[in-house]
Amino acid sequence: MASIAHSNVVAEPQHPKGENKQKNEGRNRRVLKDIGNLVVKQVDPVANVPKRITRNHGCQMLANAQAAAEKNKKPNSDVGNLVAVTKVEQTKKPTEPEVIIISSDDEEEQKEKEVVKGGRKTREKVAVRGKNNKAFSAVLSARSKAACGFTHKPKDLVLVDDIDIADIANELEAVEYLDDIYKFYKLTEDDGRVHDYMPSQPDINIKMRSILFDWLIEVHRKFELMPETLYLTLNIVDRFLSMKAVPRRELQLVGISSMLMACKYEEIWAPEVNDFVCISDNAYVRENILIMEKTILSKLEWYLTVPTTYVFLVRYIKASTPSDKKIEDMVFFLAELSLMDYPLVISYCPSMIAASAVYAARCTLGRSPYWTETLEHYTGYYEEQxxxxxxxxxxxxxxAPESKLRAVYKKFSSLEHSAVALVTPTKNLLA
Incomplete structure (x- = not known):
């Protein structure tokens, strides 16, 4: 049908005009305007609309009226001029929109007006003050704060410190998104959380896991890697072991392959595969590490962006005001000791482990109060929890001093980490 219609359209100019009359009637039919098919005379919508009186047009009308009054030179020219001006003002029905200049709230906003003096147009700047004359920047800021719920803060937030106020000028901190980011972390932390997997591992046990983690912490320190790399490495090992049964002889291979992946993900200059071959005393060859790396990625479905304990530690240490190097080292010391313990890792989520490490560190170092409104606000946990x-x-x-697995204790006994491992544990929380 489409081809037939197309051929008719092309052939129309070749036929006489009379033969195409019947065909053109369908094209010339008037489009239905309403349900009754009534043809209503169309009215030009612009014809009856009065011309908008702009500033220049109003001044021109006023100048013409004054020129006409001077031309008549009647005694009552002043009265006529007044009447003409009044008529011009009456005809100017549409109110002229207010001119608002974008400026800071502290400066006086100015409004320009054109005044006709002696037939010449001059501009005067008039300072305008008032509640209704606000700058666009102030209006937008107020609307943004209202949309985010900052206009009316609850009374319990009065005692909460704004821990991000010092980083507002730093664009890399992304201060305006931090609260939303950590809300998202809290919602998704169960996706990367480790549950009890030892019953599904016939060849390894909890002690072997602790030995592997102690060795990985030592390797991490020897390679001088970022702390993010360590926490991601331990998370990858636990998640992989929860998905696949691993023989005892391949447990160390899983550890170094996981650290290789974490280094590629977090480090700027990641160690090479041969470095991990050497650190494992040539127990595995290069091909073994690469094959295990592919196996782990396949099992995890390339899901490496998980909220580990580290991302919460950084935020909660910042909320532990006033914060210093010693409190920071104590928090990381307690957190790494906790990750070595399998029952604790499967019992508590990463955010609670991080918050508990901050609380235990403040108690150990005698920071009073042990738990503040600011920490409660940013962590979402009460002291009792x-x-x-x-x-x-x-x-x-x-x-820790009597334990055979001493990698964490040795690491935090050095002056580089404020020797926090040598601090006497607090008696308030000892069982």
């Missing part, structure tokens, strides 16, 4: 996990961390601290 953290006591059980914090008690476990303090117990790990007390047993």
């Amino acid at each position: 953290l006591r059980d996990c914090a008690k476990l961390m303090v117990n790990f601290h007390s047993f």
Whole structure:
């Protein structure tokens, strides 16, 4: 049908005009305007609309009226001039929109007016003040704060410190997005959380896992890697072991392959595969590490962007005001001791482990109060919710000097980390 219609359209100019009359009637039919098919005379919508009186047009009308009054030179020219001006003002029905100049709220906003003096147009700047004359920047800022709920803060937020106020000028901190980012972390932390997987591992046990983690912490320190790399490495190992049964002889291979992946993800200058071959005393060859790396990525479905304990530690340490190097080292010391313990990792989510480490560190170093409104606001946890996990961390601290797995204790006994491992554990949280 489409081809037939197309051929008719092309052939129309070849036929006489009379033969195409019947065909053209369908094209010339008037489009239906309403349900009754009534033809209403169309009215030009612009014809009856009066011309908008702009500033230049109004001044021109006023100048013409004054020129006409002077031309008549009647005694009552002043009265006529007044009447003409009044008529011009009456005809100017549409109110002229207010001119607002974008400026800071502290400066006086100015409004320009054109005044006709002696037949010449001059501009006068008039300072305008008032509640209704606000700058666009102030209006937009007020609307943004209202949309975000900042206009009426609850009374309980009065005692909460704004921990990001010092970083507002730093664009890399992304201060305006931090609250939303950590809300998203709290919502998605269960996706990367490790659950009890030892019953599905016939060839390895909890002690072997602790030995592997102790060795990985030592390797991480030897390579001088970023702390993000360590936490991601341990997370990858646990998640992979929860998905696949691993023989005992391949457990170390899983550890170094996981650290290789974490280094590629977090480090600027990642160690090479041969470095991991050497650090494992040539127990595996290069091909073994690469094959295991592919196996882990396949099992995890390339899902490496998970909120580990580290991302919460950084935020909660910042909320522990006033914060210094010693409190920061103590928090990381307790957190790494906790990641070595399998029952604690499967029992508590990463955000609670991080909050408990901050609470236990403040108790150990005697920071009063132990838990503040600011920490409660940014962590989302009350002090009572953290006591059980914090008690476990303090117990790990007390047993660390006698433990056979001493990588964490040795690391935080150095002056580089403020020797926080040598601090006496707090008695308030000892079981």
